[in-house]
Amino acid sequence: MASTNTRVAVVGAGPAGLTVANLLRRQGIDCVLLEAESRAFIEGRPRAGFLEEWAVRALQRHGLADRLVRQAERQGAFEFRVDGARHTFRYAELTGHHHFVYPQQELVTDLVGLFVEGGGDARFGVGDVRLHDLTSPRPSVSYTDPHTGERHRVECDYVAGCDGARGVSNTYLPRDTTRVSRHDYGIGWLALLAEAPPSSDGVVFGIHPRGFAAHMARSPQVTRFYLQCPAGDDPAAWPEERVWRELQTRLAVPDGKITEGRLIEKRVLEMHNYVIEPMSYGRLYLAGESAHLVAPIAAKGMSLAVHDALLLAAALTSWYRDDNAPLAGYDGACLRRVWQIQEFSQWLSEVLHGPSAELGPSPDPFRARAARARLRRLLGSPTAAQAFAELYIGKHTDF
Numbered sequence: 001m002a003s004t005n006t007r008v009a010v011v012g013a014g015p016a017g018l019t020v021a022n023l024l025r026r027q028g029i030d031c032v033l034l035e036a037e038s039r040a041f042i043e044g045r046p047r048a049g050f051l052e053e054w055a056v057r058a059l060q061r062h063g064l065a066d067r068l069v070r071q072a073e074r075q076g077a078f079e080f081r082v083d084g085a086r087h088t089f090r091y092a093e094l095t096g097h098h099h100f101v102y103p104q105q106e107l108v109t110d111l112v113g114l115f116v117e118g119g120g121d122a123r124f125g126v127g128d129v130r131l132h133d134l135t136s137p138r139p140s141v142s143y144t145d146p147h148t149g150e151r152h153r154v155e156c157d158y159v160a161g162c163d164g165a166r167g168v169s170n171t172y173l174p175r176d177t178t179r180v181s182r183h184d185y186g187i188g189w190l191a192l193l194a195e196a197p198p199s200s201d202g203v204v205f206g207i208h209p210r211g212f213a214a215h216m217a218r219s220p221q222v223t224r225f226y227l228q229c230p231a232g233d234d235p236a237a238w239p240e241e242r243v244w245r246e247l248q249t250r251l252a253v254p255d256g257k258i259t260e261g262r263l264i265e266k267r268v269l270e271m272h273n274y275v276i277e278p279m280s281y282g283r284l285y286l287a288g289e290s291a292h293l294v295a296p297i298a299a300k301g302m303s304l305a306v307h308d309a310l311l312l313a314a315a316l317t318s319w320y321r322d323d324n325a326p327l328a329g330y331d332g333a334c335l336r337r338v339w340q341i342q343e344f345s346q347w348l349s350e351v352l353h354g355p356s357a358e359l360g361p362s363p364d365p366f367r368a369r370a371a372r373a374r375l376r377r378l379l380g381s382p383t384a385a386q387a388f389a390e391l392y393i394g395k396h397t398d399f
């Protein structure tokens with residue numbers, strides 16, 4: 001079996017793996033980046049669109065966000081639409097910070113380019129990835145080469161498991177010492193991308209007894225929409241005519257008709273969260289969604305993945321400079337923020353989805369009215385608004 005020696009094997013070229021790999025390279029630490037999909041595929045895969053300002057500034061300090069900062073639109077407000085009225089929530093005015101709107105595939109394209117054009121060793125389309133000897137000082141990752149069909153081994157000091165929610169890295173954590181905490185919201189979101197210009201400058205959250213709906217500008221030509229739907233619903237049950245009727249109803253305000261267009265993506269996301277603890281085993285360290293998933297309710301996943309990646313790259317860099325402490329504290333540092341975000345996401349979920357308990361197969365008017373009380377407090381109390389705004393933009397979340 002052919003083999004390569006390196007210092008760190010990074011599994012997965014999403015935002016987490018690409019950030020780790022670029023930062024290590026910039027510190028002169030050799031790494032090999034292994035990605036199951038082709039480069040063209042990951043550079044075209046649409047997913048997230050919102051990055052919190054602190055994450056962008058951190059990437060920018062390392063020279064990883066130049067195009068993003070030049071091109072991305074800034075957003076510091078969103079709108080709740082409820083009972084036919086608009087309520088604008090200006091979180092940038094409360095916190096001094098905003099989001100950058102930048103499609104995830106653009107960030108991935110930039111980070112792949114910086115790594116590969118900078119001489120980094122990235123291998124795309126690798127098959128059947130397996131991890132070995134994780135508790136030894138010299139673990140390895142083996143895979144099938146997509147061109148030759150032969151097995152290849154990458155020997156290393158550390159494995160960064162950044163292969164997301166459907167990867168293999170987290171399956172190597174021992175069952176008896178690993179805790180997986182899960183929360184299932186019991187609903188789905190129909191995730192839609194439409195070839196339609198945005199109907200509003202910012203994010204719109206529609207709170208409606210028929211279910212939640214959202215509008216998020218992605219570019220001048222493309223808009224993302226979400227519609228709350230039953231868990232496990234079939235996207236085929238949502239023909240274009242039904243999609244637009246529900247969006248127009250759930251996001252309705254007297255002067256705010258939604259601009260319609262061809263649907264270019266339509267899939268159902270299960271609304272569930274998990275956290276894997278600890279996030280490491282032997283020489284394997286997880287980062288991003290391989291360790292924790294947060295449903296896209298508060299648009300947090302990509303920023304959290306970057307947070308882990310920044311910490312992991314810094315901890316590995318310290319280890320090569322004879323300081324083991326940051327690596328020993330890695331799990332704790334990540335998980336403090338992860339749990340704050342999980343709790344916030346759950347809290348916001350109730351604001352957005354609770355009112356739909358008014359209707360449906362088993363109505364729960366108590367829940368629906370309590371959720372509306374939560375929203376009124378958020379819109380009416382400056383103290384509640386301040387606390388919410390800070391969590392929404394990722395300020396003060398390391399308790």
Ligand SMILES: Cc1cc2nc3c(=O)[nH]c(=O)nc-3n(C[C@H](O)[C@H](O)[C@H](O)COP(=O)(O)OP(=O)(O)OC[C@H]3O[C@@H](n4cnc5c(N)ncnc54)[C@H](O)[C@@H]3O)c2cc1C
Pocket residue numbers: 011012013014015016017034035036037042047048049050051104126129162163164165166167168169191269287288289290296298299300301302303304305
């Ligand atoms: C529809 C949608 C909308 C979202 N909106 C937002 C948003 O607005 N803001 C936000 O912050 N987050 C959002 N998210 C979440 C965000 O996309 C994720 O949190 C983010 O992609 C996590 O990054 P990651 O690097 O941990 O994992 P991923 O991006 O999943 O990257 C993992 C990589 O590993 C590769 N891989 C998988 N298995 C293997 C293997 N065995 N070997 C090698 N490679 C492998 C995958 O192909 C992938 O490239 C959204 C997600 C979805 C689905």
